[in-house]
Amino acid sequence: MAEPVEVGDPDDPRLHDYTALTDVELRRRREPAEGLFIAEGQKVVRRALRAGYGMRSMLLTAKWVDALRDVIEEVPAPVYVVSDELAERVTGYHVHRGALAAMQRKVLPDAADVLAGARRVVVMEAVNDHTNIGAIFRSAAALGMDAVLLSPDCADPLYRRSVKVSMGAVFSVPYARLDAWPRDLYGTVKEAGFRLLALTPAAEATALPDLAAHELPRLALLLGAEGPGLSHKALAAADTLVRIPMSHDIDSLNVGAAAAVAFYAVAAAS
Amino acid sequence: MAEPVEVGDPDDPRLHDYTALTDVELRRRREPAEGLFIAEGQKVVRRALRAGYGMRSMLLTAKWVDALRDVIEEVPAPVYVVSDELAERVTGYHVHRGALAAMQRKVLPDAADVLAGARRVVVMEAVNDHTNIGAIFRSAAALGMDAVLLSPDCADPLYRRSVKVSMGAVFSVPYARLDAWPRDLYGTVKEAGFRLLALTPAAEATALPDLAAHELPRLALLLGAEGPGLSHKALAAADTLVRIPMSHDIDSLNVGAAAAVAFYAVAAAS
Numbered sequence: 001m002a003e004p005v006e007v008g009d010p011d012d013p014r015l016h017d018y019t020a021l022t023d024v025e026l027r028r029r030r031e032p033a034e035g036l037f038i039a040e041g042q043k044v045v046r047r048a049l050r051a052g053y054g055m056r057s058m059l060l061t062a063k064w065v066d067a068l069r070d071v072i073e074e075v076p077a078p079v080y081v082v083s084d085e086l087a088e089r090v091t092g093y094h095v096h097r098g099a100l101a102a103m104q105r106k107v108l109p110d111a112a113d114v115l116a117g118a119r120r121v122v123v124m125e126a127v128n129d130h131t132n133i134g135a136i137f138r139s140a141a142a143l144g145m146d147a148v149l150l151s152p153d154c155a156d157p158l159y160r161r162s163v164k165v166s167m168g169a170v171f172s173v174p175y176a177r178l179d180a181w182p183r184d185l186y187g188t189v190k191e192a193g194f195r196l197l198a199l200t201p202a203a204e205a206t207a208l209p210d211l212a213a214h215e216l217p218r219l220a221l222l223l224g225a226e227g228p229g230l231s232h233k234a235l236a237a238a239d240t241l242v243r244i245p246m247s248h249d250i251d252s253l254n255v256g257a258a259a260a261v262a263f264y265a266v267a268a269a270s
Numbered sequence: 271m272a273e274p275v276e277v278g279d280p281d282d283p284r285l286h287d288y289t290a291l292t293d294v295e296l297r298r299r300r301e302p303a304e305g306l307f308i309a310e311g312q313k314v315v316r317r318a319l320r321a322g323y324g325m326r327s328m329l330l331t332a333k334w335v336d337a338l339r340d341v342i343e344e345v346p347a348p349v350y351v352v353s354d355e356l357a358e359r360v361t362g363y364h365v366h367r368g369a370l371a372a373m374q375r376k377v378l379p380d381a382a383d384v385l386a387g388a389r390r391v392v393v394m395e396a397v398n399d400h401t402n403i404g405a406i407f408r409s410a411a412a413l414g415m416d417a418v419l420l421s422p423d424c425a426d427p428l429y430r431r432s433v434k435v436s437m438g439a440v441f442s443v444p445y446a447r448l449d450a451w452p453r454d455l456y457g458t459v460k461e462a463g464f465r466l467l468a469l470t471p472a473a474e475a476t477a478l479p480d481l482a483a484h485e486l487p488r489l490a491l492l493l494g495a496e497g498p499g500l501s502h503k504a505l506a507a508a509d510t511l512v513r514i515p516m517s518h519d520i521d522s523l524n525v526g527a528a529a530a531v532a533f534y535a536v537a538a539a540s
Contacts, residue, residue, distance in 0.1 A: 135524060135527065138523065138524060138527070139523055139524070139527045141517075142514075142516045142517065142522070142523050143514075143516065143517070143523075143531075144515075144516075144517040208534075209538050244412075244413075244534070245413075245414075245537075246412045246413065246414075247411070247412065247413070247414040252412070253408065253409055253412050253413075253530065254405055254408060254409070254435075254526070256524070256526065256527055257405065257408070257409045257526055257527060257529075257530035258530075259527075260523065260527035260528075260530050260531050261413070261530050261531055261534045264478075264514070264531045264534065264535065265534065267515075268479050
């Protein structure tokens, strides 16, 4: 353990990991480059630790020191205690959860390694909204998907907002990035014996309830972003197009809702 | 039609319907009391009109006048054209969709009338988050639920954010409020022949895939708020408790995701 240290200077270099947290563009570049991510709130901090992420430091307002005493005693990382005002000045927002931790990223596994132990995986293409990424991980964890693969242009699952919306599910579901898109759909995913299902609103697609269970020994479910949906090249790689039956002349669900329904349906069919 | 009128004074009483749109507490009181709601963006404005809501007026920035020319010609309501700065000053935010309409509420139907033509209905208890209300309406419309009933403490489906998140589905799915809670679950919903299913994470509940289709000639699916879930008295009214099977030690889905899965599952079972 390290004794908590009071810090009063917003320019103290020890607080560097926590500066300008509301500047999405800056943080999006800095965090992967510097090998860190931010866990916010004691529940998420604990989940990140349990998932084996190393802690670089914690930034706490005074009233959170007691609540996190066990973590402070267990972990060797330095703990900086600051006033509410200083926390706001450093981070750029009112930190009402009162506890932030700078955590060390791990090297992402290869897609092939993630696929090795999996039966049902999610593959996202160009999902670049942090809220949607987080929501999809949360549903994937709850509804029995074993792993997630991301196209090169998907947003970062460890960005603060993704982590928060996922309720920490980004720590418990293994994930990897595909580097060559869409080539890795062929060379990595299908090569590993996965049947590639693409979720689309297209009328000619198979309705999810009509999927035959025996078709799905190992399946990868391909999801596109809200709005544009899947690209032509991703659709072309699919073995089967699947759709959620819809009514009331509504042509689409929110991507988070659509993902949850699809995860439930493929779990029921396999 | 009415010729568009340029307005330059933020205190012009004709703009009263659009003042202080970012003050949620104020608007939450004012809008039902004054019989109005706000539709934002040309798509939502058109959907509200198509659903038969009367228009009180429109507030447009200049570049939207042409895009909405057909609406302006069709509807007798006055159209106020303002600068971006004035729109922001009146409403309190940067109106990047550029088109707002003040629409006239309709008298809500009785729950009994809404139930008369329905086979599958959603009943929400204390869902007071406008984003969640909107998301649930959108999924309900897409996944074949015929109607929505709201407990007295649910948020307003016609609040601007609910309307927007629902993509206008609040206009297409009939809904009503239950006045006596939970008494109307017995006297109105079950009395009309609906089997009342309560969605809960409780282990003793029936897993959704195990619902037998013949059980569900007419069904009402009861949903609680994110966090607290359903009250004891609502659970006590249910004929059957149902749960979404979950894994990875995750004990809950986001309420929007859970609702979508449940709508899909009951549609498949009935």
